[in-house]
Amino acid sequence: MPWRAETNVSSEAAPLPIVRTVGALRTRIRGFRQAGETVALVPTMGALHEGHLELAHRAGAACDRVVATLFVNPKQFDRPDDLERYPRTEARDAELLAGAGCHLLFAPPAEEVYPDGFATTVSVAGVTGSMEGAHRPGHFDGVATVVTKLLLQGLPDIAFFGEKDYQQLQTIRRMVRDLDIPVAIEGVPTVREADGLALSSRNRNLTAEQRRIAPALAKTLYDIAARLSGGGVDAGLVLDEGREALLRAGFDSVDYLELRDSANLTPLAQADRPARLLAAAWLGHTRLIDNVPVE
Numbered sequence: 001m002p003w004r005a006e007t008n009v010s011s012e013a014a015p016l017p018i019v020r021t022v023g024a025l026r027t028r029i030r031g032f033r034q035a036g037e038t039v040a041l042v043p044t045m046g047a048l049h050e051g052h053l054e055l056a057h058r059a060g061a062a063c064d065r066v067v068a069t070l071f072v073n074p075k076q077f078d079r080p081d082d083l084e085r086y087p088r089t090e091a092r093d094a095e096l097l098a099g100a101g102c103h104l105l106f107a108p109p110a111e112e113v114y115p116d117g118f119a120t121t122v123s124v125a126g127v128t129g130s131m132e133g134a135h136r137p138g139h140f141d142g143v144a145t146v147v148t149k150l151l152l153q154g155l156p157d158i159a160f161f162g163e164k165d166y167q168q169l170q171t172i173r174r175m176v177r178d179l180d181i182p183v184a185i186e187g188v189p190t191v192r193e194a195d196g197l198a199l200s201s202r203n204r205n206l207t208a209e210q211r212r213i214a215p216a217l218a219k220t221l222y223d224i225a226a227r228l229s230g231g232g233v234d235a236g237l238v239l240d241e242g243r244e245a246l247l248r249a250g251f252d253s254v255d256y257l258e259l260r261d262s263a264n265l266t267p268l269a270q271a272d273r274p275a276r277l278l279a280a281a282w283l284g285h286t287r288l289i290d291n292v293p294v295e
């Protein structure tokens with residue numbers, strides 16, 4: 001299982017320059033380009049952890065300059081309480097990003113991203129039609145719209161996204177191909193706690209008891225993936241048993257637990273081609289998602 005390093009704030013790194021307008025972002029990136037440098041983009045909603053920093057490290061290994069973005073995008077939240085509870089820790093985030101080798105942070109206010117009169121939505125069909133798309137109405141329109149804007153604002157060579165949000169990653173890949181956005185999309189494997197829990201900004205909303213239960217999500221996915229990878233089993237039955245295992249472990253409800261084609265996320269009855277197991281489940285008011293490959 002992937003591992004996690006501790007998140008330390010480095011006191012060595014110089015403060016990270018922060019820009020808040022598209023104009024200032026473009027001026028900085030033009031400077032990088034004039035020096036012949038390549039540029040990576042790492043979009044985030046802040047409240048950073050080692051998962052985000054892994055994106056930054058990969059970005060730094062691939063490009064000369066790493067530009068992170070921090071914007072808690074209201075358009076992708078389907079529940080007002082989720083938006084309200086979303087942690088906001090910009091000063092610490094900037095320190096962590098500097099320590100991870102980032103060169104610039106774009107942290108715009110909402111009016112810069114969605115000025116008065118904003119009227120355009122980017123909507124990706126197909127890959128968004130189930131799972132997160134079904135349980136969070138409007139979520140992927142919000143993600144697709146803001147990611148299109150961020151990619152066009154920065155025009156990086158490569159943008160980095162985590163596999164933890166696997167359906168989001170596949171949606172962005174589809175969107176970039178469909179709209180001929182000239183940016184390469186790189187997926188980064190999920191960074192986990194030592195007990196397997198996928199790092200997520202929302203983990204900090206868990207109570208101590210919920211935190212004890214939470215690793216059962218990853219454990220159940222890995223157990224099911226192992227059973228499915230051998231072939232010759234009834235996937236429907238195994239998935240039903242997985243849902244029951246999550247409830248037995250203490251999850252309050254399971255939104256979905258699905259076996260999907262790993263590229264376009266269509267349902268699979270057997271893991272007979274590259275496949276992915278994806279799940280979302282609730283612990284109290286906190287909704288956790290996770291996914292693993294079936295190899």
Ligand SMILES: Nc1ncnc2c1ncn2[C@@H]1O[C@H](COP(=O)(O)OP(=O)(O)OP(=O)(O)O)[C@@H](O)[C@H]1O
Nearest residue numbers: 044045046051161162164165190191199200201202
């Ligand atoms: N554990 C992780 N491993 C790798 N990448 C991650 C991980 N968690 C988040 N990311 C990636 O970081 C980027 C920013 O994600 P985001 O700011 O939404 O953080 P988050 O922890 O996923 O928050 P939340 O789960 O509460 O939405 C996304 O591309 C996301 O997939």
Ligand SMILES: CC(C)(CO)[C@@H](O)C(=O)[O-]
Nearest residue numbers: 043044045073143146165
């Ligand atoms: C990609 C993203 C930054 C767009 O708001 C967000 O969905 C996220 O953090 O995964």
Ligand code: BAL
Nearest residue numbers: 045076077139165168
């Ligand atoms: N990490 C994906 C962003 C969201 O949950 O809204």
